Amino acid sequence: MGDRVHRVAIIGCGRLGQHYAEAYSTYPDTEVAAIAERNPERLAAVGERFGVRALYADVESLLRDEAPDLAAIVTPTKFYKDAVIACAEAGVKGVSTDKPIAARLSDADEMVEACESRGVVYAGGNLQRAMSEVQEAARMLRRGDFGELVGASVHRWSLEISGGGCQQVSVLRLLADAEVTEVIAWGKPQEALDGETDDGLAIDGLFRLSGGIDCPVFSAETPRRGVDVWSADSLVRWDWAAPELYRGFDGEGSRVRLDHQYAPYQWSEFGYLTTSIRSFISAVETGSELAISGHDLRQALEIAVAAKHSAKWGSVPLKLPLEDRSLALYPRPYRWLGGDASGRPQPVEEARSG
Template identity: 30%
Template structure:
């Protein structure tokens, strides 16, 4: 059977022209489209080993600086921001190379890496150079997550007592890591499943994460994507919506659901939000991207620790892990 026709330049990405500001709707279809639609960003170069894709990219965005070798592009062009959407195995090394070439901000697609060693290399290089690193376009990039964290810090639910996160824990799609105020120091896991037929080794059991500041995160079947429980209320993110509950005194004592202060979560535009975080960091308006490479690396180490614990009958596993070659495999990446 003859192969299916290759896409045309206009089909390679959907147009991405947000009609509303971040946090209020719309879609961003790719990192390139997010760059292209940002008035203060000029999309100047691209690299792809496939000559037809490379040509289509150039035609789609009107770019002449096209390269078959990403390292050559980094050497030849003076780039401020780089988006790395290669296969997973190349992302760590290309991030390190981009930082060495003087790039000031890096976005990588998810999954960010396979191994702890890869995460160490890219997160370490970015931290040493002061380069913000976004570890993939996920839900946590949405501005509503920043609003949730601000509410916690303002005392909207009182003193935080615990966090919950769903099963599977998904290091590369984590929401809970954004809300940690201390470092994970040990984990216990149980019920992990053998390697799936399609190749995934992501943790599929339940467990607990203990942090340096006393915070405990429960990885529990049936939990929302993230729940933050406090002494005077709780908030949760479930079914793509934030909900807030607070203790009330009148007319009847108890806990009542309160209106969620804008913005509420809306699907889409994740790449737009990632780029917004990156630029905010580069301009000094934000300390760290919401879905930073550091937070993804933390979640990866936790997930690998949970797997080790489950394999050892649920014993406590101390963090950081000594074996940095430990890695996950995924069945959903390209």
């Protein structure tokens, strides 16, 4: 840990933004220096709650007056792009957004490019890929502890393949240490295929991975809901928790689960938001690898866009990267527009007290 204190701006301080503000207020090397929040009552409430006086209605006025080191952008997804680009142009050293990154591929490209071209670290927020135990399992795989991977699968990729489904895709790419190079998909129901959002869309299909593995994708619970990767005698199974590890077979041919103790980590009260933020800070300080990056969020969007369009166009195999960057897939209204605009506003009393 470096000895300087990073001044952090929270952009969008609703339900999840307040979780970020709590975490950044707790770590000894970060402070919440400023908040931009569109809802004036909520802005006043979170300012008081986190002891922050530099309060703004939008990111532009914040950046005119303040020079934060880091910006945690936790507005609804629709507003991520403008905030990321404004922060990168203003000289912020690192930005994070949450999920999903955007709706349109070209928007995600612009966001990643705005940061890359200026040497700004772009971190990917509160995703399970950043979970300490998921990262540890990935290091074990990388070290060869389970032998050479020969298979992978994705389970229950449905309901919202971009909004929530970017969790499976991000973990898959990490555990398999591979990119998805081709997608072929079947989707239902027809209303969801015809619509613009990922709401209710269920996808079955196949992801072809760099390295040659063909990864089946199941829309249903099998009863698993996450990602499996396996070698000849081992299995690593992420099911929205610390991965289960299996090596070898018992007398009946069943897999044997290892009694693996994952390493404990500090500030675990914030769960994988902590491991995500700590890797973000370390990347800003030392250039180390991010546990979840803006690039990872972009890849997740692209895979969801490819699956939706493959299914819609008659299960055509689509190679990635997609050539047509105007393709889009919107998340459900809560993620795109936020609680205030979609009928689920956070009450001010909750914003005040947590």
